Amino acid sequence: MRVFLVAGEPSGDRLGAALMEGLKTLVPEAEFDGVGGPLMQAQGLTSRFPMSELSVMGLVEVLPKFFHLKRRIAETAQAVLDTQPDVLITIDSPDFSLRVAKLVKASSDIRTVHYVAPSVWAWRPGRADKMAKVIDHVLALLPFEPPYMERAGMECDFVGHPVVNEPIASDQDIQNFRVEQDLGDAPIVLALPGSRRGEVERLAPIFGAALQKFLMDRPDTRVVVPTVAHMVDVVAEHVRNWPGNPIVVDPRELPSDDAQAQKRAAFAAADLALAASGTVSLELAAQATPMVIAYNLNWLTTLIAKRMVKLDTVTLVNLVSDTHAVPECLLDDCQPFKIAEALEQVAAMPDAQHQAMATTMEQLGRGGEAPGLRAAKAVLDRMKP
Template sequence: MRPLRIGIVAGEASGDILGAGLIRALRQRYPQVEFEGIGGELMLAEGCTALYPLERLSVMGLVEVLGRLPELLRARKRLVQHFINNPPDLFIGIDAPDFTLGMERQLKQAGIPTVHYVSPSVWAWKRKRIFKIKHSTDLLLTLFPFEAEVYQPTGQNLRFVGHPLADSIPAEVDFDAAWSRYRGTGEEGHRMVALLPGSRGSEIKYLARPFLETARRLQAERSDLVFVLPAANQRRYEQLEQLIQAEFSDLNLTLCLQGSREVMAVADAILIASGTATLEACLLQKPMVVAYRMAGLTYSLYSRMIKSRWISLPNVLAGEEMVPEVLQDRVTPEVLAPLVIRALEDTEYRRRLARVFGCIGDQLRQNASERAADAVAELLEASVAEH
């Protein structure tokens, strides 16, 4: 009997984390299973064969995507043709809905069972996408419990699996080692602010300078503050290092390569770009200020479509504004610095935030990779039985 083959495509680093956990859990059930598609370092380490480099898919923002659209469309066409010519037993698209849902629709029409892991943010904008998702995928795996209600009109085959980050945080964080590395050399009594302007080049472009300018303002107002900025990869490290040396050498700042979770774990407050990292900070029960800027045209278009009251996952999951959100032209030191000071110094706020974030962690902690693998295995075995 030939081994099972599963096509799998992740579109960015957060999808690589989800994909690696799912591959690992599925391999426990099917030791000889083969995976191929698009994945990052974590998925490749679990044995996924790469057909295209993941970093070429990681594009954020409408304007930025338009510049790469021909390449992305060619890549998707080649991948679809590959899987139609060499049909896998099942195909899994992880997040990146603009790329993966189109693949899933074509593969499903070709008779290949499809799974979409991570619901698009239909609760926030473009809710009518639920009908496209219904036609594209046989099974939808959701990370958050509130998402099931949105899909009721289509009767979507859906499974809430929880979030793998909730399973791993804070259990996998070595707090002693993180403290020693990032705070051990500082003066006694100092407080640490983590700066996380994002992992994409466009995020660094729009957020790094205002974050560093905010750090400068905070340093002038609070002499006991130190700052740590973890770069997502070597390219971002060099980009940030050049900016810091040219304009911010006066800051009491440590630039480090990777380690963002550990940095957040021992920080007293976090200034952070909106994205998956805000969920990590939430699960670590950390006070934060969330900010985001993008190209003006992109923001003008997106802001008209967004229906959600909040953009950051901590607020969406809490159902109230637990952390401040600062967007576009308001992303300035004058706005951000007082909010960071409140996150550092408002004791009652910090206590309440820890309680609410603790409840969110309990809700999302569901052994997600195992639950996702169970749901995929059910679909896979039903499909194999039919054939």
């Protein structure tokens, strides 16, 4: 079995790696090709070019790289057509992935699977109909998504989220992390300003100013900043003047499994977290870490988003648990004083989010079959004649 996979950012790399592991369990002779990051490469993929080239978000941020991305789309689609895999699996990053799938479908009948349903329940519902023209099968992370995809004419399976399959950091893991980072017994605030350069450049100054206000009466608190390998230097430069003597957790010298374990320990060690919007809210929930979510976009992208987004919350913990347990400071509200107020609120009642986080993990499949294996089974089952 030959599988061509395309992932465009760290969260997609994680999904792809879990899926590849599941496929290898079921089809040991499976061969992989495509584009992915370090986790997918650890499962046997040789990436055709660095996945980090695709980690761009926001209309204005994409424009300077438009022609380069367009070339990569064409190159990737041609590689699929040249190698004729049994299935093309695109993972999230729809602006890139679905353009690749469109070119592939225009010249072949290669089966296409897209991992991560677009959030049509939140904005641009018409995307499902457009997607159905080039995608045969969707693997959904959230339990309420299949009807939206099926209504548009695609096959769809809820396979759970791989975050629920991650171990919970133990007390010993936490203690080891504190010793390694020379944190003693200091209170810890986790800061996660994103995994893309554009996000970090936008959010780091705002996060730093918010932490300055929040830590004014907390001189003993330390700020810990986990990040992905290709962003360590960028993040370190942007946080060096933050309060809290920030520690950037550097995973570059660690094997991928050890880097993930270190990240889980950092999350579990924290008293609370300030994070950019995205999958990270689920990673924090998996370690029961209370959080505040903050995010803004370039002004033009913000203007477009305001007109199109239909929900009053974007944080996955809130959506899956059907609550507003996690405070959000988004777009115009992504301001230092509002973020500091939200951090104060969470610090005063850190247990208030725990039920919502536990519900989220249960709904996403914690305690059941590994989502990567479920995704692999869904891919194979739908391929059967």
